[in-house]
Amino acid sequence: MLAALLIAAFSQSIDSTPPPRPPRTVAIDERLAADAGIHVGDRLLLTPTPGGDVGSAGSGDSVIVSALVRRRADPSEVARAEYRVRMHLDELQALIGYGDRVDRFAVSARGTAGTDSALRRINDAAFGFRAYRSRDIAVETSRTFLVVSRFHRAIGVITIVASAIFLLCIMLLKVDERRRDVAALRLMGISARSIVRSVMVEAALVAVVGSAVGVGLGWLSSQIINWHYRGVYRTPLAFAVVTPGIVLLAVSLSLALGLIAGFVAAQRLVHMSPLELLSGRREERSPAAAATAG
Numbered sequence: 001m002l003a004a005l006l007i008a009a010f011s012q013s014i015d016s017t018p019p020p021r022p023p024r025t026v027a028i029d030e031r032l033a034a035d036a037g038i039h040v041g042d043r044l045l046l047t048p049t050p051g052g053d054v055g056s057a058g059s060g061d062s063v064i065v066s067a068l069v070r071r072r073a074d075p076s077e078v079a080r081a082e083y084r085v086r087m088h089l090d091e092l093q094a095l096i097g098y099g100d101r102v103d104r105f106a107v108s109a110r111g112t113a114g115t116d117s118a119l120r121r122i123n124d125a126a127f128g129f130r131a132y133r134s135r136d137i138a139v140e141t142s143r144t145f146l147v148v149s150r151f152h153r154a155i156g157v158i159t160i161v162a163s164a165i166f167l168l169c170i171m172l173l174k175v176d177e178r179r180r181d182v183a184a185l186r187l188m189g190i191s192a193r194s195i196v197r198s199v200m201v202e203a204a205l206v207a208v209v210g211s212a213v214g215v216g217l218g219w220l221s222s223q224i225i226n227w228h229y230r231g232v233y234r235t236p237l238a239f240a241v242v243t244p245g246i247v248l249l250a251v252s253l254s255l256a257l258g259l260i261a262g263f264v265a266a267q268r269l270v271h272m273s274p275l276e277l278l279s280g281r282r283e284e285r286s287p288a289a290a291a292t293a294g
Helices: 002-016 030-036 089-096 111-125 134-141 143-177 179-187 192-233 244-270 274-279 287-293
Strands: 024-029 043-046 061-069
Touching (some): 030 061, 143 179, 179 192, 179 244, 179 274
Antiparallel strands (some): 043 061
16 A cells, blocks of 8 residues: 555656757858858857856846848848847746846738727827837838938939930031031932931930940849848848839930930021032021021
8 A cells, every 4th residue: 555655656757857848940041040050950058148158147048049030131231230139028028137128019901990999099099119110110110211212202303304414415426427418418409307206316316225235234233232232241142223114214205305406406507508518518598698598
């Protein structure tokens, strides 16, 4: 009888021993894994202070790396060099001793009416914190990028104006070099309208070819820029993008400016007499001759 009781007590003490808890898992930043040589499946020791040990006061916990996390394509995270580790909430609270407090949290609402109602009820009942729409927070944190975007837009406008002036000067020089050809066409009886039309067609072809070359150079430049800065900041963010809208705007502006430059250059030539075009000098005509020519 006594032996049976001893065996029962011993077995009960064995059954009451809690089973060993399996190690928790964490997901770490892939930049940290690359810099520290950490791989999936490695065992790490997380402590709230450097040099801590498991089992001591304020100790940490032994964890296993289960996944590697890549940085998001977020402009606000480009300049941040710190690493990130994703843990279970209860483990994070026990590690940092923060208790049940949080700095911020997100609430998902359905529809605009639900969002407005949630904001109003939270702000009316809460004390010490305030609820905001995610859109408002994104606007507040993106003001720097908005200023940069406006600066780039101003540079783009200045570049377009300077390119238009440069294109007009080039077209004037190119058409002026062909003044003898224009004079010969005028002497053959070709009308001024036909000459202007042919010059504008040629200017349009030059603009289209130039646009194609420019789009190709822009795409190649964007690829080089993204390759360089993605390597520097180790982020998937696209620093330069050539979108269909940009291509359409560039080709439209190039074609319009080319046609305008060709029209102005052609009008300058067709209003000169063939003799002036052949000699390269303007003739001083009397008012009577000018009236007869008109």
